[in-house]
Amino acid sequence: MQTIGQQLINGLSLGSIYALLALGYTMVYGIIKLINFAHGDIYMLGAFWGYYAINGLHFNFILAMLSAMVFCALVGVLIEYFAYRPLRNSPRITALITAIGVSFLLENGMTYLFSANARSFPQVIRTVTYHVAGLRISNIQLLILGTACFLMLLLELIIKRTKMGKAMRAVSVDPQAAQLVGINLNHTISFTFALGSAMAGAAGVLIGLYYNSIDPLMGMTPGIKAFVAAVIGGIGSVPGASLGGFLIGLLETGVQAVGLSAYKDAVVYFVLIVILLVLPAGIFGKKTKEKV
Amino acid sequence: MKANFKYNLAWLGVMVLGFVIIDACEFLGIINTFIENMLVTMGINIILATGLNLIIGFSGQFSLGHAGFMAIGAYATGIITQNIATPLGFYLSMGVGIIIAMIAALIVGIPTLRLRGDYLAIATMGAAEIIRILINNFKITNGAAGLFNIPPLVTWVTVYVLMCLTTIITVNFIHSRNGRAIMSVREDEIAAEAMGINTTRWKLAAFVFGAGTAAIGGSLHAAYIQTIAPGDFNIMASIAILIIVVLGGVGSITGTFVAAMVLGALDTILQNFGTLRMIIYALALILIMIFKPAGLLGNWEFSFKRLSRRLRKESAIHE
Amino acid sequence: MSSPLLTAQQLVKSFGGLTAVSNVSVHFDQNELVGLIGPNGAGKTTLFNLLTGVTPVTSGAISLYTDNGVQTLNGKRPAEIAQAGLSRTFQNIRLFKELSVLDNVRIAMTNHYREGLLTSIFRTPKFYRTEAAMTAAAQKLLAIFDLTEVADQPAKNLPYGIQRRLEIVRALATKPKILFLDEPAAGMNPEETADLTRLIRQIQHDFHITIVLIEHDMSLVMNVVERLYVLEHGALLAEGTPTEIQQNPAVIKAYLGDEA
Numbered sequence: 001m002q003t004i005g006q007q008l009i010n011g012l013s014l015g016s017i018y019a020l021l022a023l024g025y026t027m028v029y030g031i032i033k034l035i036n037f038a039h040g041d042i043y044m045l046g047a048f049w050g051y052y053a054i055n056g057l058h059f060n061f062i063l064a065m066l067s068a069m070v071f072c073a074l075v076g077v078l079i080e081y082f083a084y085r086p087l088r089n090s091p092r093i094t095a096l097i098t099a100i101g102v103s104f105l106l107e108n109g110m111t112y113l114f115s116a117n118a119r120s121f122p123q124v125i126r127t128v129t130y131h132v133a134g135l136r137i138s139n140i141q142l143l144i145l146g147t148a149c150f151l152m153l154l155l156e157l158i159i160k161r162t163k164m165g166k167a168m169r170a171v172s173v174d175p176q177a178a179q180l181v182g183i184n185l186n187h188t189i190s191f192t193f194a195l196g197s198a199m200a201g202a203a204g205v206l207i208g209l210y211y212n213s214i215d216p217l218m219g220m221t222p223g224i225k226a227f228v229a230a231v232i233g234g235i236g237s238v239p240g241a242s243l244g245g246f247l248i249g250l251l252e253t254g255v256q257a258v259g260l261s262a263y264k265d266a267v268v269y270f271v272l273i274v275i276l277l278v279l280p281a282g283i284f285g286k287k288t289k290e291k292v
Numbered sequence: 293m294k295a296n297f298k299y300n301l302a303w304l305g306v307m308v309l310g311f312v313i314i315d316a317c318e319f320l321g322i323i324n325t326f327i328e329n330m331l332v333t334m335g336i337n338i339i340l341a342t343g344l345n346l347i348i349g350f351s352g353q354f355s356l357g358h359a360g361f362m363a364i365g366a367y368a369t370g371i372i373t374q375n376i377a378t379p380l381g382f383y384l385s386m387g388v389g390i391i392i393a394m395i396a397a398l399i400v401g402i403p404t405l406r407l408r409g410d411y412l413a414i415a416t417m418g419a420a421e422i423i424r425i426l427i428n429n430f431k432i433t434n435g436a437a438g439l440f441n442i443p444p445l446v447t448w449v450t451v452y453v454l455m456c457l458t459t460i461i462t463v464n465f466i467h468s469r470n471g472r473a474i475m476s477v478r479e480d481e482i483a484a485e486a487m488g489i490n491t492t493r494w495k496l497a498a499f500v501f502g503a504g505t506a507a508i509g510g511s512l513h514a515a516y517i518q519t520i521a522p523g524d525f526n527i528m529a530s531i532a533i534l535i536i537v538v539l540g541g542v543g544s545i546t547g548t549f550v551a552a553m554v555l556g557a558l559d560t561i562l563q564n565f566g567t568l569r570m571i572i573y574a575l576a577l578i579l580i581m582i583f584k585p586a587g588l589l590g591n592w593e594f595s596f597k598r599l600s601r602r603l604r605k606e607s608a609i610h611e
Numbered sequence: 612m613s614s615p616l617l618t619a620q621q622l623v624k625s626f627g628g629l630t631a632v633s634n635v636s637v638h639f640d641q642n643e644l645v646g647l648i649g650p651n652g653a654g655k656t657t658l659f660n661l662l663t664g665v666t667p668v669t670s671g672a673i674s675l676y677t678d679n680g681v682q683t684l685n686g687k688r689p690a691e692i693a694q695a696g697l698s699r700t701f702q703n704i705r706l707f708k709e710l711s712v713l714d715n716v717r718i719a720m721t722n723h724y725r726e727g728l729l730t731s732i733f734r735t736p737k738f739y740r741t742e743a744a745m746t747a748a749a750q751k752l753l754a755i756f757d758l759t760e761v762a763d764q765p766a767k768n769l770p771y772g773i774q775r776r777l778e779i780v781r782a783l784a785t786k787p788k789i790l791f792l793d794e795p796a797a798g799m800n801p802e803e804t805a806d807l808t809r810l811i812r813q814i815q816h817d818f819h820i821t822i823v824l825i826e827h828d829m830s831l832v833m834n835v836v837e838r839l840y841v842l843e844h845g846a847l848l849a850e851g852t853p854t855e856i857q858q859n860p861a862v863i864k865a866y867l868g869d870e871a
């Protein structure tokens with residue numbers, strides 16, 4: 001019972017990182033139907049920004065995370081502007097390859113500038129481990145969970161309550177119709193990238209704190225996992241992305257706990273395939289049927 | 293029929309010419325090991341990308357799991373030729389690889405091919421990763437360390453001949469009743485069904501066919517490079533093949549050839565740039581996509597038939 | 612009275628809580644030309660989709676009468692139903708746009724020619740023979756319908772009216788026993804509609820098949836069909852010859868409202 005509880009806590013902390021990342025995938029996909037392959041690398045950039053903000057600028061944690069979010073939002077908007085916007089009316093597979101190109105560029109550019117070596121993330125917050133009912137919970141884990149949940153709620157509010165959020169939802173349903181009612185397509189898409197990238201930036205700083213190690217290729221695997229999470233939750237659905245993220249986090253730690261860590265990823269992909277076969281559009285995805 | 297014979301002869305001529313040129317360069321010492329390596333990589337990439345183009349460009353199914361089937365071919369060759377180190381052993385291993393890859397493609401394809409677009413892509417990617425993780429954990433495949441000292445049973449000649457063969461087979465497959473049925477699935481699934489085309493079956497046919505050619509590429513890779521590890525067949529390997537297909541033009545086999553050669557040459561030239569290499573490569577990729585969104589050749593296909601028709605028309609005008 | 616070719620009994624289709632087709636029973640006889648009319652949303656296209664298997668039926672039975680006895684069609688996939696002899700066109704033209712006109716027709720003939728994987732891969736003489744036979748058959752069909760000139764063009768380049776015609780030719784290439792035309796005159800000018808009327812008569816006469824058409828253009832419907840079904844709100848409202856239907860009070864009410 002205790003191990004289950006412990007795994008639950010570990011799974012939820014990891015899952016909240018995936019969830020934060022998955023939100024970016026799902027929003028971008030929802031609005032321009034692009035698998036933004038470079039999203040995982042934005043998260044890496046967030047972690048590096050946090051590293052320099054804390055080491056170089058002596059920011060505290062909150063400031064480091066907020067500035068990382070702003071920085072990543074900016075990068076996301078720039079990437080969209082230069083790499084994806086010219087391809088908005090091109091075949092979707094072209095945009096996907098461009099996104100892969102951007103991902104390569106960020107990974108290798110960062111390797112070139114900062115070397116491929118892993119570096120340890122400054123521990124601005126001293127790790128304190130609480131013992132509650134036989135479970136070990138660190139303050140970092142609580143911080144991650146709390147921040148992630150707070151950001152997700154904030155995002156939900158932005159999407160549901162603000163004018164920009166309404167525009168985002170309108171564009172994701174029908175871009176042409178949205179334009180006809182006076183929504184600025186470019187602004188809305190930029191805003192979506194900014195929001196998604198900010199979430200990734202926050203996730204990057206949090207993971208730096210949690211794992212204490214960052215490197216230029218750190219975004220690759222979590223990026224793909226987070227995308228899988230978004231697909232499981234139903235791509236385009238914000239609550240789905242959060243759910244998918246937590247699900248994958250729990251699944252991974254669960255598989256590890258029963259001693260099958262070598263098959264950790266295989267189990268994740270297997271579950272992905274099974275879920276897609278039962279629910280072809282994910283858990284919260286809407287099944288669209290072609291009209292004949 | 294006579295005309296067809298003429299065009300086939302022209303293609304045979306091109307293939308022999310290509311062989312003679314490479315052989316002459318080899319003889320004259322223009323081609324060193326480094327360049328030979330590049331040419332072989334190009335050849336293997338052409339085999340892999342042609343098969344993937346059949347799946348993506350002709351049947352319209354977005355597969356992101358090509359490296360998984362390539363891995364099956366590579367490991368079949370690695371394991372079998374370590375025990376039977378003869379050319380016969382190599383071809384046997386290739387046959388075994390093709391068969392296992394096709395069976396795996398059936399197992400993966402039957403449930404997943406009903407998914408659409410990106411969902412299919414992500415499911416096939418997952419399936420390929422599962423294959424890789426299994427290889428990573430099996431004893432017979434030597435786990436994460438991979439296989440070393442695979443007998444060098446393959447020269448550039450083998451790769452060249454097999455490249456020609458798989459291309460001929462794939463193109464013949466496309467330009468037949470089978471290929472047309474497959475293309476109708478890409479064009480409009482509902483209409484294809486209404487015309488009596490069993491879309492599931494034809495999608496599966498393209499997928500399994502592509503997996504078979506991927507296994508050939510894998511076999512050649514294993515026997516030429518002589519070391520393989522599970523990491524060689526990860527998602528990035530699938531993406532590398534996808535890049536060739538999209539860069540050349542989805543649905544153009546000529547484009548696949550051009551893209552594989554352009555990328556191969558680019559890669560070789562960039563070797564001198566050290567760490568800048570991948571940055572330039574990434575920028576080139578982004579720029580080509582932005583300025584040539586349909587790929588280098590779109591869906592244009594070189595054809596002797598059309599060429600001769602145009603020449604005849606032009607000469608008619610001149611007279 | 613001619614013999615029945617296709618019958619549907621008590622067809623029901625519900626989407627969630629909505630019943631799109633309720634208890635519709637129809638029959639189509641050999642070499643008959645039947646019209647299916649009704650206001651928008653009456654369930655005409657849904658009925659076509661049920662009969663051709665595009666959407667599965669909720670309940671009911673569809674039977675095809677062949678020389679070898681009766682064949683049950685409900686529950687089969689569209690391709691099997693098409694192979695059994697039911698072919699169709701679509702309300703929003705669904706051609707294989709990027710492929711040539713000739714290929715559009717040859718694809719519809721896929722199941723009538725055996726061409727093994729190995730024969731095509733290795734280009735055996737048998738391959739060239741089958742290809743030649745298939746191409747000749749397709750060209751013959753194209754010639755009948757005046758499409759020879761555009762045979763090599765991609766279908767997407769054809770003018771709208773010709774695209775409609777090609778879709779009918781493609782459906783015919785499957786050698787159907789019964790042909791379903793879903794609003795073939797939609798978007799056509801009167802001249803094109805007149806051409807189409809001739810075309811439909813010609814098909815019925817030359818190919819000896821049954822034709823069922825959904826149409827809003829009453830001049831076309833009343834001109835060519837022998838018998839009509841009227842659908843309203845997913846249910847069968849009336850059946851009869853064009854003259855009978857024109858005088859049917861229920862139909863007049865459905866079309867013109869109460870004040871008529």
